[in-house]
Amino acid sequence: MRSLTVCASAELAEGGHRIVPLLFRGEPETAIVLRHHGRVRAYLNRCVHMVRRLDCVHERIVDADSGRLTCSMHGIAYDPETGESLSVLCPGERLQALKSKEIDGQVCIVDKRVSPCP
Numbered sequence: 001m002r003s004l005t006v007c008a009s010a011e012l013a014e015g016g017h018r019i020v021p022l023l024f025r026g027e028p029e030t031a032i033v034l035r036h037h038g039r040v041r042a043y044l045n046r047c048v049h050m051v052r053r054l055d056c057v058h059e060r061i062v063d064a065d066s067g068r069l070t071c072s073m074h075g076i077a078y079d080p081e082t083g084e085s086l087s088v089l090c091p092g093e094r095l096q097a098l099k100s101k102e103i104d105g106q107v108c109i110v111d112k113r114v115s116p117c118p
Contacts, residue, residue: 003108004116006033006042006100012107014038017062019045019055023115024098031098031114033107036067036080042100042109043083047071048093069095 006012006020017034020042024031030045030053045053049071054061057072068086069078077086083095099111 002112002115003103003110004114006107006109009102009105009107012040015062015064015067018107019059020109021117022109023117025113026115028117031109032061032069032095033100033109034062034069034080039081040100040102040107041080041083042098042111043069043078043095044098046096047073047076048085048090048095049074049076049087 004022006018012035014035017032020031020033022029022031031042032045033042047054052073054071061070061072063070067080069080078095079086083097085093098109100109
């Protein structure tokens with residue numbers, strides 16, 4: 001199984017996130033990797049409303065109170081468990097989920113569409 005190590009599990013606290021450069025289907029992208037309710041989740045860092053990074057304006061993309069992911073440009077909010085948009089502008093649309101898991105104390109992206117940046 002191909003995996004891209006993000007960080008040590010202990011370095012990704014509840015409610016915390018990391019932005020990770022990678023190649024998605026051979027194209028440069030970034031991913032958001034977060035811990036929500038104890039589980040690691042990963043999504044392409046790409047808003048469904050407009051194809052921009054969620055952190056294109058500022059780095060605060062995880063709401064401290066709700067844990068929701070929020071686009072820093074337009075405020076589109078996403079459910080951190082499913083990636084589903086919670087906005088009336090794009091109902092039912094979802095962030096592109098990436099397979100992730102913890103392996104031997106490391107947070108990893110284990111998605112066959114992903115490879116490390118050169």
